[in-house]
Amino acid sequence: METNKDIFEEKPKSSLAKVLEILSTMASKPSGFIGLAILIFHVVLAVTSPWFAPYDYKSINSSLMLQPPSLEFWFGTDSLGRDVFTRTILGGRTALTVTFFGSIIALLWGGLLGIFCGLVGGRIDDIVMRIVDAFLSIPWILAMLLIVSLLGTSIEVLIPALGFFYGKGIVRVARAATHDVIAKDFIVSAKARGHSNLSIIWNEILPNVRDAILVEGAMRWSWMLLGFSSLSFLGFGVSPPTPDWGLMISNARGLMSFAWWAVISPIVGLSTLIIGINLTADAFAKALGIDRSTKAPV
Amino acid sequence: MKNHIQIIKNLSIGFKSQKGKQISILRNISTNIKKGETVGIVGESGSGKSTLALAMMGYIKNGLFTTSGECLFKSSNLLNMNSRELEKVRGRKIAMIPQNAGQALTPNLKIGYQIEEALRLHTNLSKTEIEEKISELLNKVRLPSPKIMALRYPHELSGGQQQRVAVAMALAGNPELLLLDEPTTGLDVTTQAHVLELLKDIAKDTGTSMVYVSHDLGAIAQVCDRVIVMYAGEIVLEGPVRKILKEPIHPYTYGLLKSIPKLSLSGLPDSMPGSQPQPGHVGDGCTFYDRCDFSDNKCKVNVPQLEYIPEIDTSVRCFHHSELISQKNEKKTNTQSNKEIKIDEILKLKEVSISYAKQGILDQFLNKVTDSNPTVKDINININKGETIALVGESGSGKSTILKSIAGLLKTKDGNITFNKENILSDDLKERSSEDLRSIQLIFQNPDESLNPNHTVEQILSQPLKLYFGLTGSKLKSSIVELLNKVRLGAFYMSRYPRQLSGGEKQRIAVARAFAAKPDIILCDEVTSALDVSVQAAVLDLLQKLKEESGTTYIFVSHDLAVVKAISDRVAVLYQGRLCEIGPSKNVYQFPSHPYTEVLIGAVLEPDPDIKPKLVAEDIVEEKPPEIGCCFQGRCPRIVGDKCKNETPPWQIGENGNAIRCHIDIKDLKAQQAL
Numbered sequence: 004m005e006t007n008k009d010i011f012e013e014k015p016k017s018s019l020a021k022v023l024e025i026l027s028t029m030a031s032k033p034s035g036f037i038g039l040a041i042l043i044f045h046v047v048l049a050v051t052s053p054w055f056a057p058y059d060y061k062s063i064n065s066s067l068m069l070q071p072p073s074l075e076f077w078f079g080t081d082s083l084g085r086d087v088f089t090r091t092i093l094g095g096r097t098a099l100t101v102t103f104f105g106s107i108i109a110l111l112w113g114g115l116l117g118i119f120c121g122l123v124g125g126r127i128d129d130i131v132m133r134i135v136d137a138f139l140s141i142p143w144i145l146a147m148l149l150i151v152s153l154l155g156t157s158i159e160v161l162i163p164a165l166g167f168f169y170g171k172g173i174v175r176v177a178r179a180a181t182h183d184v185i186a187k188d189f190i191v192s193a194k195a196r197g198h199s200n201l202s203i204i205w206n207e208i209l210p211n212v213r214d215a216i217l218v219e220g221a222m223r224w225s226w227m228l229l230g231f232s233s234l235s236f237l238g239f240g241v242s243p244p245t246p247d248w249g250l251m252i253s254n255a256r257g258l259m260s261f262a263w264w265a266v267i268s269p270i271v272g273l274s275t276l277i278i279g280i281n282l283t284a285d286a287f288a289k290a291l292g293i294d295r296s297t298k299a300p301v
Numbered sequence: 302m303k304n305h306i307q308i309i310k311n312l313s314i315g316f317k318s319q320k321g322k323q324i325s326i327l328r329n330i331s332t333n334i335k336k337g338e339t340v341g342i343v344g345e346s347g348s349g350k351s352t353l354a355l356a357m358m359g360y361i362k363n364g365l366f367t368t369s370g371e372c373l374f375k376s377s378n379l380l381n382m383n384s385r386e387l388e389k390v391r392g393r394k395i396a397m398i399p400q401n402a403g404q405a406l407t408p409n410l411k412i413g414y415q416i417e418e419a420l421r422l423h424t425n426l427s428k429t430e431i432e433e434k435i436s437e438l439l440n441k442v443r444l445p446s447p448k449i450m451a452l453r454y455p456h457e458l459s460g461g462q463q464q465r466v467a468v469a470m471a472l473a474g475n476p477e478l479l480l481l482d483e484p485t486t487g488l489d490v491t492t493q494a495h496v497l498e499l500l501k502d503i504a505k506d507t508g509t510s511m512v513y514v515s516h517d518l519g520a521i522a523q524v525c526d527r528v529i530v531m532y533a534g535e536i537v538l539e540g541p542v543r544k545i546l547k548e549p550i551h552p553y554t555y556g557l558l559k560s561i562p563k564l565s566l567s568g569l570p571d572s573m574p575g576s577q578p579q580p581g582h583v584g585d586g587c588t589f590y591d592r593c594d595f596s597d598n599k600c601k602v603n604v605p606q607l608e609y610i611p612e613i614d615t616s617v618r619c620f621h622h623s624e625l626i627s628q629k630n631e632k633k634t635n636t637q638s639n640k641e642i643k644i645d646e647i648l649k650l651k652e653v654s655i656s657y658a659k660q661g662i663l664d665q666f667l668n669k670v671t672d673s674n675p676t677v678k679d680i681n682i683n684i685n686k687g688e689t690i691a692l693v694g695e696s697g698s699g700k701s702t703i704l705k706s707i708a709g710l711l712k713t714k715d716g717n718i719t720f721n722k723e724n725i726l727s728d729d730l731k732e733r734s735s736e737d738l739r740s741i742q743l744i745f746q747n748p749d750e751s752l753n754p755n756h757t758v759e760q761i762l763s764q765p766l767k768l769y770f771g772l773t774g775s776k777l778k779s780s781i782v783e784l785l786n787k788v789r790l791g792a793f794y795m796s797r798y799p800r801q802l803s804g805g806e807k808q809r810i811a812v813a814r815a816f817a818a819k820p821d822i823i824l825c826d827e828v829t830s831a832l833d834v835s836v837q838a839a840v841l842d843l844l845q846k847l848k849e850e851s852g853t854t855y856i857f858v859s860h861d862l863a864v865v866k867a868i869s870d871r872v873a874v875l876y877q878g879r880l881c882e883i884g885p886s887k888n889v890y891q892f893p894s895h896p897y898t899e900v901l902i903g904a905v906l907e908p909d910p911d912i913k914p915k916l917v918a919e920d921i922v923e924e925k926p927p928e929i930g931c932c933f934q935g936r937c938p939r940i941v942g943d944k945c946k947n948e949t950p951p952w953q954i955g956e957n958g959n960a961i962r963c964h965i966d967i968k969d970l971k972a973q974q975a976l
Contacts, residue, residue, distance in 0.1 A: 188751035194730065195708045196765055196818070197738035206764070210755035 028290040029283070035290070038282025045276045049096045058086040060093050061244040069262045079264035081255055090246040091268040095276060097241050098248065101161050102227040108166025109173055109227070110220040116170075117177025118204055118212060121185055128178075135174050143168050144233065151239045161240070165231060169223045176219040180212035214291040221284035225277045232273055248273040306478055306510050307334040307357060312370035314352055314361065324581035326352050326365065327534045331607070334478065339504050339511040341521035341542070344531035345557075345577055345833035346804070353531070354480050354514045356380070358395045359387050374478070393423045396471035400483040402463040406455040412439075412466050413451025416473055423474030438469040443499055461492035465499065472503070479511045485520055489695040490860065494904040494914040497523045516833065518561060519906030522546055523914070530554050533578050533588040536607060540615030542910050550615065550622040552593045560838035561908055562863040564890065569845055569867050572838035576803045587619070595621040645686040647854055648707070648822060652716035653680040655699070655706050655878075674928050675714050677702050677878035684822075689848065689855040691869035691886065693862060693901070699878030700858045704824045707856065708743050709733050721821075739769045742815040746827035748807035752799040758785075758810055759795040765817040784813040788843060805836035809843065816847060825857045829864060841868055862905050866890050874898050876933050877926035884959020894970050895961040896939045931964065939973060941965060 029035040064084035072079045078087035120128040147164060154160045184190060185208070193203050234240035235249030243250060248269035255265035309332050315325035327349045334340055334357075344350045355362065356372050359379030371378045374390060382390070391397075399405040407415060413435050420431050439447030442465040455463055464484060471479055484500070485493040501524050504511050515521055521528060521542070528545040530538040530553070538551040549555045556573040563570070575592040578584070587593070587600040599620055609616045619625075656675035677699040684690050692700040705711040707718060709730040718726045720737065727733050742765075745751035752761055762781045766772045772780055782792045788809040799807055808828065815823050825844070829837040845868060848855060859865050865872060866886060873883040874897060882895040893899040896917075903915035917938045926932050930946040937945065944964050954960045955967045963970065 188745040188747065189753045191710065192743060192745065192751055192814075193764070195710055195738070195743050196768060197730070197733070197735055198764070198768060206756075206760075207753055210753065 025287070025290045029286040032286060032289070034282050035286025038279050038284075038286055041275055041279030042283050045095060045279060046099070048092055049099050052092040052096070056089045056093060058089045060085065060089050060246045069258065069265070071262075072264050078268045079262070081251070081265045082258060082262070087251075087265055087268055090251060091248075091272050094246040094248040094251055094269055095272055097158075097245060098228055098231050098235075098273075099276075101158060102165065102224055102231050104162045105165035105169065105227050105231075106220055106224040108163060109170035109223055110216065111170075112166070113170030113173025114177045114212075114216040114220075115204075117174040117179075117216075118181045118208055119200075120174070121178040121181025122200060122204060122208065132174075132178070135171050138168075138171050143230065144237075147230070147234060148237070148239060151234065156239055156242060161231070161234075165227050169227045169230070173216065173219050173223060177212060177216050180215040181208055184208055184211045218284060218288040218291065221280065221287055225280040225284070228273075228277055228280065304336045305333045306336050306375065308373040309333065309353075309357070310371050310373065312353075312356060312372060313368040314349075314356060314365055315368050316365050318581060322581065323368070325368065325534060325583075326580050327356070330370070330536055332529060332536060332539060334510050334512060336477075336510055337504075337508045338527060339501075339513060339525045341513045341515065341525035341528045342531060343515060343518060343521055343528060345516060345835065347533075347577055347579065348531040349534040350514050350516075350531050351482055354482055354512060357478075357480055357512060358391055358397060392419065392476070393474040394476055395478045395480065396474060396476035398464075398467050398471045398479065398481045398484050401487055402467035403455065403460060403487075405467055406463060408455055410454075411451065412453050412455065412458070416451070416466070416470055419470045419473035434473075438472055439466075441472065441503070442466070442469045444469075459492075460488050461496060464488065464492075464496055468496075468499070468503070472507070472509075475507075476509060479509050481511060481513045483515050483517075484513075486515070486517065490862070490906075491695065491900060491904040491916075493520065494523075494906065494916055497906070498916065500524055517906070518546065518558065518834075518908035522908050522910045522912075523906055530557075533583055534580065535588060535618060536616070537589070537618045538615070539607075539617075540613065544613050544615050546908055546910060548613075550610075550613075550625045551617050551619050552595050552621070552625060553589050555625060556592070556594075557835055558908060560835045562838070562841075562861075562867040563907055564863055564866060564902070564905055565907065565912075567866075567887070569841055570838045572842045573835040574839075576805055576836060577833075579803075589619075595619075595624055597621075643685065643687075646683050646722060647686040647720070648684040648856075649719040649722075650680050650682045650684075650703070650707075650716070651719065653703070653706065653713050653718065654678045654715040655702050655711055656714040672714065674926065675878070677706075678926075680716070680880055682873060682880070682883065684854060684856065686821075686854055687848075687852050688870045689857055689868055690871045690873060691857040691859060691865040692873050692875055693859060693865050694875035695860060695901070697877065698875040700875050701826055702878070703875075704743070704826050704856065704858055707822075708741055708824055709738070735769065739765075739818045740821045741824065742818050742820040742822070743824045743826065744808075744811050744815045744828050747831045748804065748811045749799070749831075751811050752807060754799055756798070757795065758797050758799075758802075761799075761810060762814055762817055765814060769818050780817070784817055787816060787847065788813045803836075804832050805840060808832060808836075808840050812840070812843065812847070816851070816853075819851075820853060822854045822856065825855055825859075827859055828857075830859065830861060837864070844868065862890075862902060874901065879926060879932035880962065881933065882959060882961045884955070884957065884961075888955075888957035888959045892955070892957060892959075892971060893974065894955055894959060894967055895933075895963055896937045896965075896970070897933045898961075899974055900936070900938065931962075939965060939970070 030039055062085065067080050067084035069082055070076050070080040076086050076088065078091060081087055116131065120131050147168060150164045151160065190203065190207055193207050231240055232249030235247045236253040238253065241247035241250055251269040252266055255262065259266050309330055312327055312330040313325055314327040315323055318324050330353060342350045342353060352362070359372065359382055361367060367380055372380050374395065379387070379390065416435050416438060417431055420426060420434055426434060435451055436447040439450050444450045444462060444465055458466065485496050488496060497520055500511070503509065513521065513524055525542045528540065528542050529536055530545065530551065532553050538545060538549065538554050545554060546558065549558055559571040560573050561570060573592055578588060586602050587596065587605050590596050590600050593600065605618045605620050607616045607618045654675045655677040656672040658672035680703060682690070692703060694700050702711060706713050706728065709726065709728065712728045720726050720740065724737070726737060759781055762784055763777055766777055766780050781795060785792055785794055790806065790809055802810065829840055832840060841864065844855070847853070857865065857869055869886045871884065872886040872889045874881045874889070874895060876897045881897045882889060889898060890902065893902045900917045903917050906914055919936060927934055930948060931937070931950045934940060934945045941964055950962045950964045952960050952962055953967045961967060
């Protein structure tokens, strides 16, 4: 009676059909549609921009310093005379790549560790969770700065480091979601049959907590994007002259009062991407039937 | 019309599905409630009975809307009122008693304060008058020492006491109509009988009209004057309680009554085929068409109207009711397969004790449990191959705990469990061999929880087959089909998810999963208590047939004594984790010898207004078993003094083969009970 879906007409679907159905549910609400549109726009832009960027992103021209927006330079030029439009459309590439793979790493280790802790419980769970709590209490930016200054700012360092730091929160969510299912009789039944822990995690728990973890991962993605841009802003992310929004904001912020165009476009780029991911993640959660307003830990 | 307190005219309530289809939950309900009358609304889950009760106080759940009709309370339509006007009616004129009082009471407010709140809202009493009134109300619902009770928090009360407080709160505004939504469903048998007794007295004293919603015909029979039977959102039968329960003239009610296990009948009850149509899946014609024995083509196409028959003051929605009148109660009973169980022990519980106490650090180090008063103590049961042994008792009697430890899910403190005469089962699941695990399977109470919602039926059933027999490919598929056939389901169920199945179908899948392991013993933990009565009978029937086919042993845990009587060969009665009585079920039921068995069986409600429960003992709830003496000393109606308090009673064996644990001689007990 609670559900007003016509459940009896439902047929089992292939996974592709399920994905398409979720996407269409997400796009059926305005917020989800806008979020998806922004996200897709950014991804397409990041993939294709090298082919249609009008100028070379690193060509410096002292005669064209701080030109206001014009027909020639749509978004103006920066303090080194580089075209801001070119740099803006290219500026999301590194951030998107690093944070996308970082999120996947965060999802994998955070999700699996969380489920494991939730299932085993007891002493192991206590110890692991206290370690996670301890890490949560360290300001992430300090820890990141430490890692980056010790190991360098290459992508190979940044992806696992970000993945590790943003996975801690996922451990908690995955553990909580596991606790919701662990008391259910189908888990007890699997235990009583004598299945191994691995088989219980894979067959019984994962299908039931997958949605919650995915949604959390999507939210972590937008947080990580902000974190990565902050690192760049502080000079520890992408190294110049590679275009990056965080770096661009950092370089142009001193000139904000008379050359606003150099700072406004990377800001718009970064904030729209984050808003897009957030809206998409919310719509995704709703399409999967997870209420983030009550479940969200952050 | 003057003495009608509520009139419902042609009420229909429905909702819009995601595809925009309009789906009805209630269709054309017309009825009325007279002053001072107690009306029972019965029906299985999904029949719309709760929706109707809520509409009677002008409440329509979110997402639902009225499509037609009105709900008149003293000639004003509740469904048109705004929230201001409704506030004046609710609580003062119409009050509601919820199903689960434990959840309906605010956990962090004292009982007295919560009643005071209701009084301040609905009456104009002064502060001192309110205080007096609180005591008066608590007295009225027969709570001991009301002054102290008022200072307690809800969690400090037992389930039955919480329900009494809910009744007191509902009475605070002196309502003219009381709506009770399954008020005794979650309570123990003895408590339920007491609460019903109380409600009946309140109705008599105050003259309040009551609407009693329940699926339990036994409870309805005790309190109601008139009964409305609902099926698939319609009223199918309405009339005086005796007429409805003794000579039902609608085939659904007839079948429903037949499918209820009763203490007075032996053997399994008749089952009804099929299940109730889901909202939105009601076809043309009679809603009961598919399941009816009397249906013909007329029923398939035409919708029968509610027809009033003045001679018996009954309204019925059936074309064939006259055939049913003539059929009358020809008593047909299934005779229980009375084959003698050979003494061939398969499982032996020897001095089993189980404790939930937390281990101290030293105990953890020494790996032992020190608890002088464990939850379950001294359980000795020998179980023979092929028999069905039932463990009965109220909540907290340790029956599920014993099951869990047989399954290896809980460690025992003392004693051991021997399987097949020589194989002592380890109390650690991880140390049991795969063969031992396969031999003992569990079926759980609630199939919604015991089936993984993200697995198809095929995946669910393949788990044990893969694990124990390593089946793959076409062999696996054919085994699954075979299992589905075994539980009377078609092969097309393989691709369905649990949410696409009805309650009975889900439980059949759970049964199939247990049988997939080809076990020797199946532990059934309240397997039918989450099911509707008509479905319950079918599941019991299935379990019985499967047992006959495969010779499996069942250990059957239930709080429902009538169900236990129908299915079991032997019964073990437990109180507070201690065994009170054990013996062949027909003897235990015929001569309840142990005082607790007597109390328990006396409190069972039969769906017959002329059979009253015998309330022998108080419904006190004990939190912990006493450390020394008889476990039942706190409530025993036949207590003989200090002996009961200080000495553990000895086992005595009666002439009929049932063993009891009591200080009073078994012959004397029988003589006392016969009085």
